[in-house]
Amino acid sequence: MSEPASAEASAGTLLLGPGPSPVSARVMRAMAAPVLSHLDPDMMAILDDVRAQLGRVFRAGDGAFSFAVSGTGTAGMETAVANLTRPGARAIAVVNGYFGDRLAQMLQRYGAAVTRVDGEWGRAIDPARLDEALASGADLVAMVHAETSTGVLNPVADLCRLAAARGAKTIVDCVTSLGAHPVAAAAWGADAIYSCTQKGLGAPSGLAPVSFTADVISRLKAGAADSQGRSFYFDLGLLHDYWVDRKYHHTISAPLVYALQEALAAVEDEGHEARWQRHETTHLAFAAALQEIGLDLLPPPAERLWSLNAVTVPDGVDEARVRKALLAEHGIEIGAGLGPLAGKIWRVGLMGSGSTRENVTRLVSALAGLVRR
Numbered sequence: 237m238s239e240p241a242s243a244e245a246s247a248g249t250l251l252l253g254p255g256p257s258p259v260s261a262r263v264m265r266a267m268a269a270p271v272l273s274h275l276d277p278d279m280m281a282i283l284d285d286v287r288a289q290l291g292r293v294f295r296a297g298d299g300a301f302s303f304a305v306s307g308t309g310t311a312g313m314e315t316a317v318a319n320l321t322r323p324g325a326r327a328i329a330v331v332n333g334y335f336g337d338r339l340a341q342m343l344q345r346y347g348a349a350v351t352r353v354d355g356e357w358g359r360a361i362d363p364a365r366l367d368e369a370l371a372s373g374a375d376l377v378a379m380v381h382a383e384t385s386t387g388v389l390n391p392v393a394d395l396c397r398l399a400a401a402r403g404a405k406t407i408v409d410c411v412t413s414l415g416a417h418p419v420a421a422a423a424w425g426a427d428a429i430y431s432c433t434q435k436g437l438g439a440p441s442g443l444a445p446v447s448f449t450a451d452v453i454s455r456l457k458a459g460a461a462d463s464q465g466r467s468f469y470f471d472l473g474l475l476h477d478y479w480v481d482r483k484y485h486h487t488i489s490a491p492l493v494y495a496l497q498e499a500l501a502a503v504e505d506e507g508h509e510a511r512w513q514r515h516e517t518t519h520l521a522f523a524a525a526l527q528e529i530g531l532d533l534l535p536p537p538a539e540r541l542w543s544l545n546a547v548t549v550p551d552g553v554d555e556a557r558v559r560k561a562l563l564a565e566h567g568i569e570i571g572a573g574l575g576p577l578a579g580k581i582w583r584v585g586l587m588g589s590g591s592t593r594e595n596v597t598r599l600v601s602a603l604a605g606l607v608r609r
């Protein structure tokens with residue numbers, strides 16, 4: 237069974253930006269169920285199901301703690317950072333885009349001594365660069381799998397392997413890859429991994445799926461974490477107490493939990509591999525259709541995301557004019573470039589139920605007319 241069928245729910249604007257992606261009618265309907273309290277036994281049963289489904293979609297290892305933090309993808313990032321760093325820890329941030337930079341900033345705010353491994357925006361990171369930086373020693377390496385600001389897929393399996401070989405823990409951002417690209421937390425050896433609900437999974441924003449390895453959890457339980465972290469809201473021990481031991485920590489949003497549970501069920505109905513393949517096929521169709529109208533993507537083919545396409549703005553074309561006309565005249569939202577890529581790229585998300593050939597055709601025919609205008 238395939239997941240698209242978002243038309244009913246997204247009859248307004250067609251969301252083809254960097255997120256949120258369209259939310260299917262199935263997921264929208266799930267949110268209309270009566271609100272349960274955060275400690276209701278029925279809610280706890282739903283949370284157990286969400287944990288199990290998240291463990292599968294992250295491909296987390298045995299004993300991993302997979303759950304969803306209240307908040308958006310940035311809350312997932314902050315949960316990983318808050319629980320794996322302590323003031324003075326030596327952290328390396330791999331930065332080849334806006335979100336790698338956000339990771340570096342966050343590590344710094346939590347008191348880590350941060351070394352940046354900077355790479356070109358629009359290219360994947362060369363793992364040898366990380367290896368050089370690791371030679372000086374590190375406790376932690378943080379990286380982005382799918383860099384949404386540039387449309388680039390980073391070689392996180394290699395990066396995690398290099399970090400582990402030097403005894404450093406790893407944080408992997410899968411905000412724009414989960415549900416769209418293969419994600420394999422256990423095979424990569426990621427100690428903490430996080431995502432969002434509003435992209436490849438196809439739910440509204442508001443929860444951040446995260447997963448920590450059994451090792452991180454057992455160290456925490458054994459009290460091996462040398463000092464208490466600074467964050468109360470994102471404290472892994474307190475969140476574990478809530479999700480697993482049913483102790484009050486905060487009042488989770490029932491409709492968002494229902495939406496995530498249903499979105500994950502849709503992912504499983506489609507099948508993880510089939511879903512990745514749909515995202516790849518749609519991306520390739522988009523790249524081919526762009527070529528036909530004389531447009532290109534920023535990253536080289538082997539480094540491109542399937543979920544987020546960074547389209548190069550042709551010389552002499554006003555990026556904002558085209559993007560605004562797409563929205564006003566065709567009801568299609570796409571994103572602008574960030575940082576050094578502002579004005580130079582459009583960011584087109586083909587994710588979740590938005591990843592369809594019909595959407596490619598609709599967008600490319602609209603773009604063709606607007607670029608020529």
Ligand SMILES: Cc1ncc(COP(=O)(O)O)c(C=O)c1O
Nearest residue numbers: 308309310335382384411412432
């Ligand atoms: C790679 C990446 N990391 C983190 C975030 C932050 O997620 P949010 O905007 O849901 O807080 C985003 C958002 O687009 C992202 O693309």
